[in-house]
Amino acid sequence: AQKITQTQPGMFVQEKEAVTLDCTYDTSDPSYGLFWYKQPSSGEMIFLIYQGSYDQQNATEGRYSLNFQKARKSANLVISASQLGDSAMYFCAMREGMDSNYQLIWGAGTKLIIKP
Amino acid sequence: DTAVSQTPKYLVTQMGNDKSIKCEQNLGHDTMYWYKQDSKKFLKIMFSYNNKELIINETVPNRFSPKSPDKAHLNLHINSLELGDSAVYFCASSPWTGPDETQYFGPGTRLLVL
Numbered sequence: 658a659q660k661i662t663q664t665q666p667g668m669f670v671q672e673k674e675a676v677t678l679d680c681t682y683d684t685s686d687p688s689y690g691l692f693w694y695k696q697p698s699s700g701e702m703i704f705l706i707y708q709g710s711y712d713q714q715n716a717t718e719g720r721y722s723l724n725f726q727k728a729r730k731s732a733n734l735v736i737s738a739s740q741l742g743d744s745a746m747y748f749c750a751m752r753e754g755m756d757s758n759y760q761l762i763w764g765a766g767t768k769l770i771i772k773p
Numbered sequence: 774d775t776a777v778s779q780t781p782k783y784l785v786t787q788m789g790n791d792k793s794i795k796c797e798q799n800l801g802h803d804t805m806y807w808y809k810q811d812s813k814k815f816l817k818i819m820f821s822y823n824n825k826e827l828i829i830n831e832t833v834p835n836r837f838s839p840k841s842p843d844k845a846h847l848n849l850h851i852n853s854l855e856l857g858d859s860a861v862y863f864c865a866s867s868p869w870t871g872p873d874e875t876q877y878f879g880p881g882t883r884l885l886v887l
Contacts, residue, residue, distance in 0.1 A: 690873045696814070702863060702878035709873050746814055752874070760829060761806075761876060763816040 660684065661751050661764035669770050670739055677724070678734040678767050680749030690752040691732040692761070693723065697745040705747075708732055744771045776800050779864050779879040786854055787887055794849045794882045796864030803869050804828075805847035806876065807839060810861040822847055823869075854886045 662681045670676045682691065693705040708716045708723045716723040724733040736743055749764040777798045786792055798805060806829075807819040820839040821829035827839070836852040851858060861881045867874040 692875065694878075700861065700883070701880050702865075704875050704877060707873065707875055748816065760818055760821075766814050 660762045661749055663747075663749055663764035663767050665767045666765070667768040667770070669772055672741060672771050672773050673738055676736040676739050676743070676769060678736075678747050678749075678769065680732045680734065680764060682730050682732060682749075682751045684730075684751065684753055686753040688754045691723070691725070692750045692752070693721070693732075693734045694748045694750065695743075695745045696748065696766075697742075702748075706734065739771050741771050741773060744769060777864060777866055777877050777879040779862075779882050781882060782880060783883050783885075785885045785887065788854055788856060790854050791850070791852045792854060792884075793851070794862055794864075794884075796847045796849070796879055798845055798864075798866040798877075798879075800866055800868075800877065802866040802877075803844055804867045804874070805841065805844070806865040806867075807847065807849050808863040808865065808878075809833075810863060810881070812860070816863070820847075820849075851884075854884075856886050859884055859886045 660683050664679050689710045691708045695703045706716050706718045706721045706723050708725045715725050720737045722735045746766045746768050748766045750761045752761050780795045804823045806821045808816050810816050819833050822841045824844050825841045838850045841847045861883050863881050864879040865876040867876045
């Protein structure tokens with residue numbers, strides 16, 4: 658079974674609009690971490706934001722915020738006021754606890770294209 | 774200063790050859806990783822080392838052998854390269870292994886096997 662699901666293979670969004678990239682996860686581990694990474698066309702993997710399973714508040718980093726709904730097991734990435742430079746692949750990932758050696762489990766990614 | 778560096782950035786080689794990819798991190802991290810990203814952009818963990826000790830060894834062909842001379846370096850050696858080995862290989866590091874430890878990635882090595 659998929660542990661990380663990103664249901665949107667691709668998205669087109671108008672510049673300056675807000676974007677929500679979906680991510681749902683599946684774990685029975687009470688302690689886990691959720692991560693979002695950006696991969697522009699140049700290929701590097703850039704860490705964006707982290708949410709811990711015990712965090713009470715949603716994580717924010719500049720224009721990025723994570724809409725964490727624990728009961729629904731979702732960790733959607735919200736990008737406010739999108740820019741052309743936001744066009745990239747976005748990956749959601751989860752890190753579980755000790756039994757899995759803290760492996761990072763990756764979603765299939767969402768390709769975001771910002772239109773001018 | 775580059776935090777996680779990999780060399781070479783591009784590698785084009787013939788089937789059957791042996792090649793190595795080097796990775797270095799200057800972040801003082803204890804844990805390093807190798808990932809393979811296929812043509813569909815799917816990322817798969819290959820190996821993980823913590824303080825030079827192998828802790829994750831996923832099901833990869835034994836033609837792939839990681840070597841960690843010290844905790845700042847994790848090299849990947851590939852024997853008898855095959856067409857299916859063509860991919861982007863990423864090295865990453867994190868301070869420790871824990872659910873809240875962020876992994877920082879190198880720029881990737883684009884391997885093309887002809």
